[in-house]
Amino acid sequence: xxxxxxxxxxxxxxxxxxxxxxxxxxxxxxxxxxxxxxxxxxxxxxxxxxxxxxxxxxxxxxxxxxxxxxxxxxxxxxxxxxxxxxxxxxxxxxxxxxxxxxxxxxxxxxxxxxxxxxxxxxxxxxxxxxxxxxxxx
Numbered sequence: 455x456x457x458x459x460x461x462x463x464x465x466x467x468x469x470x471x472x473x474x475x476x477x478x479x480x481x482x483x484x485x486x487x488x489x490x491x492x493x494x495x496x497x498x499x500x501x502x503x504x505x506x507x508x509x510x511x512x513x514x515x516x517x518x519x520x521x522x523x524x525x526x527x528x529x530x531x532x533x534x535x536x537x538x539x540x541x542x543x544x545x546x547x548x549x550x551x552x553x554x555x556x557x558x559x560x561x562x563x564x565x566x567x568x569x570x571x572x573x574x575x576x577x578x579x580x581x582x583x584x585x586x587x588x589x590x591x
Contacts, residue, residue, distance in 0.1 A: 462495035467503055467531060478536025480568045486510030487568055489541055491531045502529035503545065507572050516572020520545060523564060523576065530558055540565040540577055 468474040474491035488508040494501045502521030509515050520529035526547040533544045542565050546558040565577040 462497055462499075464492055464494045464496075467491035467493045474531055474534065476534045476536055476541065478541070480536065480539050480541060480566070487515075487536075487541075488512065489534055489536075491534065493530070500528055500530070502526065502547075503531045505531070505534070505541075505543065507568060507574070509570070514572075515570070516568070516574065518543075518566060518574060520547075523579070524562055528558055529562070532561075537565075540567055541574075 466473040466475075468491065475488060477486070477488045479485040479487060486509060488510075490506045490508065492504045492506060494504070502519060502524075504520070505518040506514060507516040507518070520531070520543075521527070523529075524547050529545050529547045531543060531545045533542075535542050542563065544561065544563045547560050547562055548558055562580060564579040566574045567577055568574045
C-alpha cells in the first residue's frame with residue numbers, strides 16, 4: 455500500500471498566504487520575469503529547492519535547481535529578490551562534511567543573470583560557515 459507521506463509533493467515554498475517569489479528584470483530583453491520557489495518532498499524527504507522562471511505572460515522560460523548549484527542534498531531558499539539587474543537568492547544548505555542528518559546550517563547566496571529564454575549564469579556565489587555542528591560531534 456502506498457504511503458502518501460512517502461510519495462511527497464511539489465508545492466510553492468513559503469506559506470499559502472505568502473509564497474516565496476520575486477519579479478523584476480535582469481537584462482533589457484528579460485523584463486517582467488517572475489521567479490517562484492518550489493519545494494519537493496519526494497520519498498518523504500526534502501530535496502533542494504527549485505526556482506521556476508516565468509515571463510511576463512507567466513509562461514515557463516527556465517528553472518534553477520539549487521542542488522546543481524551547491525551539490526548538496528538540501529537547499530532551502532530563505533529570500534530572493536531582483537536587485538540591480540540580477541536575481542539575488544539566499545538559502546540554507548547542509549554541512550558538506552556531514553550531509554546525512556545534518557541541519558540546514560550553512561548560509562549561501564548567489565546572483566543570477568537571466569535572459570529572455572531562461573538561460574542563466576551565476577555572477578557571484580557565496581558560501582558561509584556552518585552554524586551547527588555535525589550530528590554526533
